[in-house]
Amino acid sequence: xxxxxxxxxxxxxxxxxxxxxxxxxxxxxxxxxxxxxxxxxxxxxxxxxxxxxxxxxxxxxxxxxxxxxxxxxxxxxxxxxxxxxxxxxxxxx
Numbered sequence: 001x002x003x004x005x006x007x008x009x010x011x012x013x014x015x016x017x018x019x020x021x022x023x024x025x026x027x028x029x030x031x032x033x034x035x036x037x038x039x040x041x042x043x044x045x046x047x048x049x050x051x052x053x054x055x056x057x058x059x060x061x062x063x064x065x066x067x068x069x070x071x072x073x074x075x076x077x078x079x080x081x082x083x084x085x086x087x088x089x090x091x092x093x
Contacts, residue, residue: 002092002093003054003055003093004052004053004054004092004093005053005066005067005089005091005092006050006051006052006089006091006092007053007066007087007088007089008032008035008043008047008048008049008050008090009035009039009041009043009048009050009062009085009086009087009088010031010034010035010038010041010044010048010085010086011039011041011044011082011083011084011085012038012039012040012083012084013083013084014083014084015077015084017038017084018076018084018085018086019077021034021038021086022074022076022086025074025086026074031047031048031086031088032047032048033047035047035048036048040083041082053066055067059080059081059082060080061078061079061080062078062080062085062087065078065085065087066087066089069087069089070089071089071090071091072089073089074086074087074088074089075087
């Protein structure tokens with residue numbers, strides 16, 4: 001069972017914006033570069049990097065998506081009270 005996830009994310013205001021960015025990632029766009037350009041979260045300056053986190057540290061829908069993904073996956077758009085997220089699962093342990 002996954003205990004911790006190392007992830008990055010991109011936070012935007014609309015589902016459409018999140019889907020457009022995900023299309024760019026799937027087309028070969030660099031997640032970190034797109035996070036720096038588009039993410040409204042302060043982590044965007046670091047390419048969206050959130051570091052390691054365990055269960056109970058993130059809001060429910062975000063945590064569920066991050067812990068259910070596989071290493072290397074980009075999941076989302078995921079809606080939370082903060083907006084729409086794309087989540088890159090960098091590693092798990």
